[in-house]
Amino acid sequence: MIKKQFAVIGMAAVLSQPVIAQEETQQRAGDEMRRPWQTQRPIVTSNAFNPAVSLILYGAYSRFTKSYQEDIHGFAPAGDAHGATREGLSLQGSELILSSNVDNKFYGSLILRLEDGKAEVEEAFFQTLGLPQGLTVKGGRFLSGIGYLNEQHPHFWDFVDIALPYRAMLGGNYGDDGVQLRWVAPTPLFVEFGAEALRGENFPASGAAKRGVGARSAFVNLGDDVGFSHSWRAGVARLEADAQGRAFEDHAHNEYSFTGKAPLNVANFVWKWAPLRNPAVTNFKFQAEYLQRDESGAYAFGLPVQDVRYGAKQSGWYAQAVYQFMPRWRVGARYDELKGGMPPIELAGTILDPEGHKPQRASVMLDFSNSAFSRLRVQFSHNQTAPKDANEIHLQYIMSLGAHGAHKF
Amino acid sequence: MKRAFLYLLAASLLLFSISAPAALRVFACEPEWGALAAELGGTAVSVYTATTGMQDPHLVEARPSLIAQMRKADLVVCTGGDLEQGWLPLLFQQGGNSRVHPGGSGYFEAAAFVTLLEVPSRLDRAEGDVHAMGNPHLHLDPRNIALVAAGLAKRLAQVDSANAAQYQTRHDDFAKRWMQAMRRWEQQGASLKGIPIVTQHKSWSYLNQWLGLREIATLEPKPGIPPSSAYLSQVLAELKQKPAKMVIRAAYQDPRPARWLAERAGIPAVELPFTVGGSGQAKDLFGLFDDTLARLLKAGQ
Numbered sequence: 001m002i003k004k005q006f007a008v009i010g011m012a013a014v015l016s017q018p019v020i021a022q023e024e025t026q027q028r029a030g031d032e033m034r035r036p037w038q039t040q041r042p043i044v045t046s047n048a049f050n051p052a053v054s055l056i057l058y059g060a061y062s063r064f065t066k067s068y069q070e071d072i073h074g075f076a077p078a079g080d081a082h083g084a085t086r087e088g089l090s091l092q093g094s095e096l097i098l099s100s101n102v103d104n105k106f107y108g109s110l111i112l113r114l115e116d117g118k119a120e121v122e123e124a125f126f127q128t129l130g131l132p133q134g135l136t137v138k139g140g141r142f143l144s145g146i147g148y149l150n151e152q153h154p155h156f157w158d159f160v161d162i163a164l165p166y167r168a169m170l171g172g173n174y175g176d177d178g179v180q181l182r183w184v185a186p187t188p189l190f191v192e193f194g195a196e197a198l199r200g201e202n203f204p205a206s207g208a209a210k211r212g213v214g215a216r217s218a219f220v221n222l223g224d225d226v227g228f229s230h231s232w233r234a235g236v237a238r239l240e241a242d243a244q245g246r247a248f249e250d251h252a253h254n255e256y257s258f259t260g261k262a263p264l265n266v267a268n269f270v271w272k273w274a275p276l277r278n279p280a281v282t283n284f285k286f287q288a289e290y291l292q293r294d295e296s297g298a299y300a301f302g303l304p305v306q307d308v309r310y311g312a313k314q315s316g317w318y319a320q321a322v323y324q325f326m327p328r329w330r331v332g333a334r335y336d337e338l339k340g341g342m343p344p345i346e347l348a349g350t351i352l353d354p355e356g357h358k359p360q361r362a363s364v365m366l367d368f369s370n371s372a373f374s375r376l377r378v379q380f381s382h383n384q385t386a387p388k389d390a391n392e393i394h395l396q397y398i399m400s401l402g403a404h405g406a407h408k409f
Numbered sequence: 410m411k412r413a414f415l416y417l418l419a420a421s422l423l424l425f426s427i428s429a430p431a432a433l434r435v436f437a438c439e440p441e442w443g444a445l446a447a448e449l450g451g452t453a454v455s456v457y458t459a460t461t462g463m464q465d466p467h468l469v470e471a472r473p474s475l476i477a478q479m480r481k482a483d484l485v486v487c488t489g490g491d492l493e494q495g496w497l498p499l500l501f502q503q504g505g506n507s508r509v510h511p512g513g514s515g516y517f518e519a520a521a522f523v524t525l526l527e528v529p530s531r532l533d534r535a536e537g538d539v540h541a542m543g544n545p546h547l548h549l550d551p552r553n554i555a556l557v558a559a560g561l562a563k564r565l566a567q568v569d570s571a572n573a574a575q576y577q578t579r580h581d582d583f584a585k586r587w588m589q590a591m592r593r594w595e596q597q598g599a600s601l602k603g604i605p606i607v608t609q610h611k612s613w614s615y616l617n618q619w620l621g622l623r624e625i626a627t628l629e630p631k632p633g634i635p636p637s638s639a640y641l642s643q644v645l646a647e648l649k650q651k652p653a654k655m656v657i658r659a660a661y662q663d664p665r666p667a668r669w670l671a672e673r674a675g676i677p678a679v680e681l682p683f684t685v686g687g688s689g690q691a692k693d694l695f696g697l698f699d700d701t702l703a704r705l706l707k708a709g710q
Contacts, residue, residue: 104510104512127502129501129510130507132507133505134505135505136505182505184477184480184505185480186481188478190473190477191477192476222473223472223473223474224473224474225474228463231472231474272470276463276464277461277464277469278661279465279468280465280468280662281663327635370634371537371538371634372633401534406471406494406495406496406497407495408499409473
């Protein structure tokens, strides 16, 4: 999700107007048009060219029943996933977003996630503005364009936490250092192709394999309107990630390390309804995604360390619907489910063994947005990610300060 | 997967080669500019209007269909003044069409030809969703339409020089008809001068300035914040002291707050088309002002 303040380009447009504008002044005639012509010429000071700044603050109060387990049964923990929630009162995140046009050919953006004692660079990229024929190149660190949820930052999620397939198979969102090429076809139907080459440092990749080009992806997105009240987007994507020593620790502090291939396929569908395209009073959004991966390689684990050939087909999907039933108030429901594959016999009984359990979860939420900049949410989830059921309740706030960010469809 | 990708690529390349452009493709952000481009361009342009008269121009999503249209546009005609800041930048970023980016001749902004009202002296979100550059709902003063029309005709001629003469002729004709219509509207609307009104959102300031309507209250406590029942009661109490003649709102706005207040204050709630397509009569720019005046006069009797 990319943010940009219109003021910056708006100002650039105004600054470039005067030549045309002066002609207008001379040509203008007629009694009714006596109003003196005047531009909204900004007073140019050095900080008028500062990037657009927005600050996102969000936090929550969460209560879980005693049986709650953070791990997803049968899936390797994906590191410090941003989608995970903590019990009690907690700051979920603070994001600082700076973005601006660099010049007439480039746009740049930096998204920092601020935590105690560190600032993590979530995204830091440039994007071309001037390439011909519908081409766009992005370079730097960014969230991969695969799937629908992957490019969305947590403050834009419709639920407190991310859907299970994303948490289990992408560690929340997959972002990495790399380059991305997108091409929009000149067709009435929206058709977009994209391809990425990425460093392969972050989950599900690891270790920046292939001399730092350890992950590659390709995606196609289609979309259109149906009548005056409906619109949709659908896409398929594939991510091929190489994992080199992708390590995690289970609760007994046993270490596991995976080296191999982690290919992932994603199919996504989004459908939105707003009566006569006017979402102000009521609107509806349905989205569903299916993720499937087929990891193959070797796990090193145990003491003394033993290597085990590993291959598992795993999949997951979620479907969610959010309905704004009156201005500012929305309700939503989500169901998500995972299917773990059979690990080799040596890994039986470990965290990688689903033991016949199918992780699933059902959530409902209600949120209130005082304006486009503030949102308060309550969410209840019935969680069966581990064999014992657990209930979760979350109260969340999301505050956006500063520049008016635009959000993708 | 790879094969499917290639098929799709081939299919879209095929579509590309079939659709050879004939007319200048205008992407209009709002219906009023779509209508104006059609008036000035005639058969030389094909106009795509990104929003309808039933849409709140503040709440537009960068839908896939809009990206597809942006990709092919030769000229983008928008209000500017930050009105489209929530969606237009995304279309520029995703549309991959640098010919229509701000700063170049392919991007036309109406706000650059008009003096914006209500430029805030204090920029604070506690004041609601204020527009830093001033109130951008500038099209409801027909004098502004005339100013923008002159600018747009010039721009059309610049971008599509082969049809420059046609744009000039059509603009001369439009300007003449518009001037006559404006005289008629001003005569009709003379009786509306000075009457006190209540509005839903600060989207009528230019109409008010032109006709001399006096806006004594708005239903939104702050711009962009929907009316709450507590605030409506407060407005109602104020109206007991300073009565208004009518409550006006745009066709796209929630009718309930205006209706609630109108019933209790015993004054008419008037739904105005706001832009082209906002009512059955507002089929073009002339129809928009004909209908707006007719509805105001009916309520003001």
